[in-house]
Amino acid sequence: MEPMTVGALAEAVGGQVAPGVDPTRRVGPGVVIDSRAVHPGALFVALPGERVDGHDFVATAAEAGAAAALVTRPVAVDVPQVVVPDTVAALAALATDVVGRATASGLVVVGITGSSGKTSTKDLVAAVLEAAGPTVAPPGSFNNEIGAPLTACRVDAATRYLVAEMGARGLGHIAWLCRVTPPAVGAVLNVGHAHLGEFGSIEQIALAKGELVEALPPTGWAVLNADDPRVIAMALRTSARVAAFSTRHDPAETGADLRVWASDVAADDLQRHRFTLHAAGAGREPASAPVALRVLGEHQVSNAVAAAAVGLAAGLGLDAVADALSHATARSRWRMELAERPDGLAILNDAYNANPDSMSAALVAVARLRRPGGRVVAALGDMLELGPDAAAAHREAGALAATLEVDELVAVGEFGPDLVAGFAPSGRPARYFGSVEELVAHLRGALGASDVVLVKASRGLALERVADALVADAPARGALVERAEGARQW
Missing domain, CATH: 3.40.1390.10 (MurE/MurF, N-terminal domain)
Incomplete structure (x- = not known):
């Protein structure tokens, strides 16, 4: 301000x-x-x-x-x-005033929503846009009626881009956020099962996420995931130009004004992915550029291609976008945060939040991090707000862990027994604990130097306590801990 x-x-x-x-x-x-x-x-x-x-x-x-x-x-x-009368409403009004005056001077507002991946994609979008000018983006997941306006109030006369992460727990929430910070570019990443218990159906979730593209002006850009049928269908709900992105193929069949996609996707042994980024349409010659991500997990490819589409829609060149993505690092805590203790134990802390889609992505990632002679262990907790299908969703997550050949699953929370039940048919160790303290005590005695352990649950369980305890255990044994973004690069 x-x-x-x-x-x-x-x-x-x-x-x-x-x-x-x-x-x-x-x-x-x-x-x-x-x-x-x-x-x-x-x-x-x-x-x-x-x-x-x-x-x-x-x-x-x-x-x-x-x-x-x-x-x-x-x-x-x-x-x-x-x-x-209401300081929350007044904060929103102030943000609208700040953004309105800045937009008149050239500020571009980018809105991002989706059932999963919003924060990671927001971080990548910020890295891309910063290559073109001063950018304001929220720390962590400031995506509600307080966090989003508070972030917008950081805009000043020098700010060129504002990245607004937009969450929703019901219909009308995103539409309200769009009135506070009217977007010129709006990206919808996916429609999944997060908050299914609050929305009631996945169709209602799609309806809510589409409020972002409905708010865009005809001169704006709707950045839509062509790999998600519910998302690409939102092209019919906007008067803006459409940028379609895909990790599978050229989304030419969408008829989008701008097409952005990845090919030749491959990973190193630490699950950092590289790919060729392609772009066509919007008056530009088809072009491609290599990208080598520093963030971890195959799901980050889709996030990165979405961020690329946002950057290109905002007017950046393909080479600049690819270079920014290749240098981007994780900015938000407890999201696929990998640390290795000096004794060799690796801890993948993805404890900020969880839903069926992000749980699957994290399990796939940790399974691929298996090291010679080591085990893969999943320390999991509840995925909240899933409604009447919650127990079944947790059993499915446990079964997926078994299919991915996770060696041991330990769980806490109300639906911990369902996670264990889904994993148990594998015949491998599966244990439920009544408290985080009991779970940590078990892991301290069970984990070996070559093991990799995933820690993941919804925010309400604060399961980062497990990861923090395991990381802190090494100094007690006379060793220093090296973070993934620190001296030792994973």
Whole structure:
């Protein structure tokens, strides 16, 4: 956010300047919702919460240098305040104002949605766009009614691209986010089973994801996955130009204005994939360029081709896009994060979230990481919000682990017994534990130096605790740990 007066802030959010406040006082840059993150000049937004109320921290924010606070009721603190009926809605209004003024000066907003892969693709898109100009993208998964506007408020006069990750737990959510940060480019990655319990059917999920392309202007670009029938069908729901991407073939049959695809896909022994990136259409001569990804997993090929399509739709050249993808590294924690202990144990931490599609991708990846003389172990927990089919989905995940010849499966959570039941017919060890602590204690005694262990579950289980415990165990034995993005490159 560029600095503005308190009066202009009040106008932007539909609020009132508190009595006695000089409306010409300036606030910005910076918008924060955590008093611990306040820096001099920042605007502090006092959000309500289940356990804490942001209004209780206005004084702390003022002491840290906040120039103003956005509140629903005046607080007896000597800091300029703008009073609004709803601070969440006001934050969104401020983001809309920030983005609207920046768009008039050339800002390009890219929206990304999908049942899985949003955050990883967002990171790759940011890496691509940064090659062309200053880019703002959310840290982690800031993809809801608070995270998305908060990210948008980081836009300033120099920002050329804003990458907006858009999540949904119901119909209308993405449409609302698109009104806050109107996209010029919108990418739909896939339609899967994430949040199936909340939506009720996969058709409803597709309906919700398509709200992104419905919000695009005729001059914009809808970037659609040609390998997903429900996604490519969204071409009929948009007035924008269509860029179709595929990891299987030239999506010429789609009739898209721009086509982007991969061929000659191959992996090294650490599951980093390389491929030839192709592009055709949109007034450009057919061309190709090599890409060698540094991020891990075959699913990253689709994410990378989607990111390439976004970059090309935004006007970047193919060579620049390919080079950016080849240098991109993981930016968000607990997503296919691979670490090796000095004693040799490898830990694949993909514990940020889980659904049937991402669980399958992670199991395939870890199975391919098997090392000579070592075992593959899966430490899994619940995939949440799957509705009445949850038990069956967990049994299917366990069965897939067995098919992939995982050597041992250990599980926690409500559906842990279903994961074990799906794996058990393999005859290989399968164990359910009532707590994370019990699971960790078992793994410490069972894992060997050449083993690879996958840790994955939905966010609600915070299963990164398992990975952290295993990684931290090495220093206790007198050794240092090397992260995948650190001194030792996987």
